[in-house]
Amino acid sequence: MTSARTSPSTPEPGHAAGAEKGWIASVPPEEATGQLAQAYQKQQAKLGRVTELTQIGSLYPALVATRLALYEVVDATPSAIPEWARRAVALLTSVLNGCRFCTVGHTERLVEDGHGPLAEAIKSQPETASSSSPPVDALLSYARKLVRRPGEITEQDIQSLRDEGWSDLDILDVNNIAAYYCYINRVATGLGLTREA
């Protein structure tokens, strides 16, 4: 077993500027072993770093590994929803949940793909922001309701997605993206990753 930091809320001398460790202990990459080290290495290879969000679950290495595995699946679902629209759903979910930590990556990807204005609209007016595409707006409307009022979704909401041409796999995908970020947003906000990452 590796040793965990015992007082993560106290900034340590020399710890990286801008890093944020949250309110509970975590195992830094240089101290990780076994399953945790493997999970960290996988993310390191993909992103060039191990995110604070990944590290916040590190007292339970199986949690880190299975969260990352689910993330890969969420990211790779072979639906017909274009990548920028999937990012817009993820950003909208994170903004509605007030998870500033989770907004940065999605915003960057949208900007890279030429959808900077949509990202800005989602961040400034999440309740009404719309894209230039009615089918994508239907996805955003579904996500908005699912995030805010999950108990009020009805079959009519699904029909509205079908009316815009989305298939069952696309509906599974948009549901999974918004639901997944409702999970991850709460890992961040609930354990003290509160700043923009």
Added chain:
Amino acid sequence: MPWISTIAPEQATGRLAEAYEWQAKRLGRPTEFTQLGSLEPEIVHARLALYKASENTSSALTDRQKNIASHVTSSVNRTPHCVSRSRIKLRELGFDEEVLAAVESSHFDGLPPEEAAVARYAEKLTRDPASISAADIEDLRRAGLTDHEILDVNNQVAHLNYTNRVANGLGLLSEVAPDFPAFDTVPV
């Protein structure tokens, strides 16, 4: 019936059949929830793996605390399917009907302090995730939770916020039968 098509156990092949069999080893069949993701078998696998990890965290959180966290979350999100599953567990763990009904309406006075603290965190994180502050974590520590238990309860609430939206968002609104083996759904 859910609102999107799903693949029944007897029609599943390949990776999907493997995932279904994994859960069936203990339960005898895959749950309705598991079948919701069946158009993309890798989603089914990843969800089951996360579920197994979430339920095997080995923290000192009691079964009562862990399932109170689930029950409050599913109640706040108004997810009848998940509420019906955690209600069975809490009954088996000794909660009486009056306390359960109160918990389902976010009234936690009938709970012992170490369970009420978990319930308060679950309600707040579910209703308004951005409102959690360091003081809420201190509240959990005062109730005897260490970092391991705090990670566990955070994950439980956050994870249910995922699964609740999968169920509600795809039309799994039915309640399980009162004799449903709710503790046997975790894959081994």
